[in-house]
Amino acid sequence: MNRHLPAGRKFACQWRPACLILIRPHHVWHDPAAHRVTPICSVRGSTMRNTAGESLEPDGKSEIPLEALTAQGAAAPLAAPAISSISPSCGPVAGGTAVTISGTGLSTTTAIRFGTVTASFSVLSNTTLVAVAPAGTSGSVTVSVTTPAGTATSSYLYGCRPPAVTSLCPNQDAICGGSKVTVIGTNLTGATSVTFGGKRGTGVVVDPSGNSLTVMTPPNSANTYEVQVTTPSGTSVTGPGSRFTYVCPTLYEMFPACGPMRGGNTVCVTGANLNCVREVSFNGSIIGREEIKVHSSGNYLTLTAPWSGSPGTVAAHGIAMVNTFPPVLCRTGAVEYTYYPPTCPTVIRMTPQSGPDVSGTLFQIYGNDLYCTTVTIDGVDVPVSTDPYGQCLTGITPPHDPGYASVAVSRIDCEPAYILGGFTYTPFALPQPTYMTPLSGPATGGNAFLITGANLYGATVNFGPVSAINVIADASGTSLTGIVPAGSGAVPVTVTTASGSATLAEWYTYVAVD
Numbered sequence: 001m002n003r004h005l006p007a008g009r010k011f012a013c014q015w016r017p018a019c020l021i022l023i024r025p026h027h028v029w030h031d032p033a034a035h036r037v038t039p040i041c042s043v044r045g046s047t048m049r050n051t052a053g054e055s056l057e058p059d060g061k062s063e064i065p066l067e068a069l070t071a072q073g074a075a076a077p078l079a080a081p082a083i084s085s086i087s088p089s090c091g092p093v094a095g096g097t098a099v100t101i102s103g104t105g106l107s108t109t110t111a112i113r114f115g116t117v118t119a120s121f122s123v124l125s126n127t128t129l130v131a132v133a134p135a136g137t138s139g140s141v142t143v144s145v146t147t148p149a150g151t152a153t154s155s156y157l158y159g160c161r162p163p164a165v166t167s168l169c170p171n172q173d174a175i176c177g178g179s180k181v182t183v184i185g186t187n188l189t190g191a192t193s194v195t196f197g198g199k200r201g202t203g204v205v206v207d208p209s210g211n212s213l214t215v216m217t218p219p220n221s222a223n224t225y226e227v228q229v230t231t232p233s234g235t236s237v238t239g240p241g242s243r244f245t246y247v248c249p250t251l252y253e254m255f256p257a258c259g260p261m262r263g264g265n266t267v268c269v270t271g272a273n274l275n276c277v278r279e280v281s282f283n284g285s286i287i288g289r290e291e292i293k294v295h296s297s298g299n300y301l302t303l304t305a306p307w308s309g310s311p312g313t314v315a316a317h318g319i320a321m322v323n324t325f326p327p328v329l330c331r332t333g334a335v336e337y338t339y340y341p342p343t344c345p346t347v348i349r350m351t352p353q354s355g356p357d358v359s360g361t362l363f364q365i366y367g368n369d370l371y372c373t374t375v376t377i378d379g380v381d382v383p384v385s386t387d388p389y390g391q392c393l394t395g396i397t398p399p400h401d402p403g404y405a406s407v408a409v410s411r412i413d414c415e416p417a418y419i420l421g422g423f424t425y426t427p428f429a430l431p432q433p434t435y436m437t438p439l440s441g442p443a444t445g446g447n448a449f450l451i452t453g454a455n456l457y458g459a460t461v462n463f464g465p466v467s468a469i470n471v472i473a474d475a476s477g478t479s480l481t482g483i484v485p486a487g488s489g490a491v492p493v494t495v496t497t498a499s500g501s502a503t504l505a506e507w508y509t510y511v512a513v514d
Contacts, residue, residue: 079105080150086143088190090160091232095135097190099156101145102128108147114156115141162234163187165227165242172245174273174298175330176322177217181244183229184212190231196244197225219322220246222330248330249273249298249320258338258372263307269316269335270300276320282306282337283314308339311371311390338386340371344414345390350407352475354424355457360498361397362458365409365419372412377423378405400425426477429455431502433480433495440509445486451504452479457497463508464491484508 083103091097101112107126112119114134121131129145138159145152165185173179181201183194189210194201201215213229224245226238236242251271259265269280275298280287285306294301308314318332347367355361365375371390375382377397384395393409407419433453441447449468451461457477461468463485471482480495493504 078108078147078149081105081109081145081147081152083143083145083152083154086154086156088232089155090157090189091133093136093138093158095133097133097232099131099133099143100128101131101143101154103145103152105147105149105152106145108149109145110148111144111146113142113144113146160189160233161187163191163229163231163236165229165236165239167241168227168244171243172247173217174249174276175219175222175246175320175328176273176276177219177246178275179217180214181217181227182212182214183227185229185236185241186211187233188213188229188231190233191229192232193230195228195230196220196246197223217244219328221328222246222248247273249276249318249332251316251318251332251335254316254335254337257336258340259305261308261311261339261341263305265305266302267305267337268300268302269318271318271332272299273320274298274301274318276322277301277318277332278321279319281317281319281331283308283316283339286319305337311339311341311369312388313338338372340390340411341369343369345369345371345373345409345411345417347409347417347419350419350421350423352457352473353419353421354426354475354477355397356455356477356498357402357425357428358399358498360458363395363397363423365393365395365407366391367393367409367417370409373409374411376408376410376416397423397425402427426455426457428499430500431455431459431495431497433493433502433504436493436504436506436508439506440511441484442513443486443488443510444513445484445510447484448481449484450479450481451493451495453495454478455497455499456480456495459495459497462494462496463487488512 081103082105083101085102087100088097104127106129107123109121109123109129112121112129112131114136117134117136119131119134121129123129133156136158140155140157143154143156163185164187165183167184169182169184187210188206191204191206191213194204194213194215196218197220199218199220201218203216204213206213224243227242227244228238229236249271250273251269253270255268259267274294277292277294278289280292280303283306287303287306292301292303313336315334316337317334320330320332322328345367346369347365350363350365352361352363369390370386370393373393375384375393375395378400380398382395382398384393386393402425404422404424406422408416410416431453432455433451435453436449436451438449455477456473456479459471459473459480461471461480461482464487466485466487468485469483471480473480487510490507490509493508495502
């Protein structure tokens with residue numbers, strides 16, 4: 001009577017909703033030497049599967065190929081359940097926490113218990129269950145998952161401590177948000193929300209240790225806020241380590257910082273957090289986001305300079321806005337941009353036109369339309385500042401060998417304008433003051449003085465320990481004029497230049513005023 005069923009024959013399982021169907025040994029003709037036939041198909045809810053994991057349609061009867069039931073004469077057994085993780089692994093004693101149980105062999109689960117209390121659950125897949133923790137008492141309990149093939153266990157803690165935030169990295173972001181922040185603390189497992197001043201972050205990922213998580217910042221107004229983490233055990237309290245600052249974008253400078261009044265040239269603006277900039281206010285014109293190109297780093301943007309009706313320096317501001325309700329809005333600090341006229345610069349004079357061969361002689365160049373010009377002394381670029389009217393340039397001479405040096409004022413698209421007579425560098429030498437008048441004056445000071453001598457370029461004058469006021473050296477370096485400070489008694493008069501110091505032979509005497 002004992003024989004193998006022919007290959008290709010079908011075996012029928014009766015469909016019985018919401019129950020487990022077990023196939024007994026006497027239901028199958030088999031070889032006496034073969035192993036006992038074990039359960040080969042199951043039904044739970046509206047899904048029945050064979051041991052190969054194939055779904056069987058609920059049509060009242062389902063046929064299973066013999067090949068799916070046997071392997072070398074024996075039926076494949078159901079896999080025993082195994083638990084790899086439980087998340088969260090703790091919760092309040094009141095229960096109600098949704099607990100995700102991950103593992104294998106879980107699709108035929110018939111019961112889940114927290115300690116001795118049965119929990120309601122849902123089967124999501126063969127690897128995932130979601131159970132609702134029942135009420136319990138403080139302490140650890142065993143979580144057991146039971147299937148027809150066995151029972152798997154893990155642990156769950158009732159009454160775990162509330163979360164705490166100790167530090168944030170980074171602890172600031174631009175108002176438009178969207179940056180990943182690492183929240184460091186304790187008891188962060190099972191975090192359900194992270195808020196920044198009450199605004200909820202997104203994409204929360206908790207480290208398995210429960211000591212850190214990452215979150216994407218939401219947009220927020222420029223200010224400092226508290227970051228709070230909520231878990232099934234409560235919400236973290238605020239403290240120094242949980243403070244997070246939102247900042248407005250910052251503009252640093254513009255390159256180039258000058259351009260023609262007609263506009264149309266490309267300008268690069270450097271700064272920080274420029275991804276949030278939606279508009280730029282430039283010389284009263286609003287340049288919209290569609291006309292601004294912001295680099296992905298947020299460290300610079302480019303735009304086209306608008307037209308200007310007059311030369312001179314103007315301000316540009318970035319306007320940052322986030323379309324939330326209410327909208328988040330802020331305005332950056334200003335950076336400067338200078339328009340130059342279509343006419344080329346002209347120069348009139350330079351003062352002084354001589355000084356020591358070491359660097360450090362302060363000079364002024366006077367002329368017209370001097371906006372956006374550069375100054376070179378014998379081909380060496382000299383940084384200069386321009387007055388608001390474009391009529392005066394101020395700078396300091398660089399070092400140079402003794403003798404004549406050409407001085408040129410240049411601007412793009414224009415021929416250089418040269419200073420007649422250039423600048424004469426004199427040999428490095430100590431100052432040689434030889435004579436001063438007057439040699440006495442009121443204790444209140446305020447009277448003018450004159451010192452003559454040699455090598456007096458760029459000199460300062462001290463009456464005792466007090467500096468004289470408005471000291472000016474002539475172009476030849478042979479005389480100094482200035483105002484005597486207040487003092488008393490007889491004091492030495494010292495002249496100091498970049499080359500050193502020298503004291504006049506005769507002292508200055510202060511006369512008491514009745």
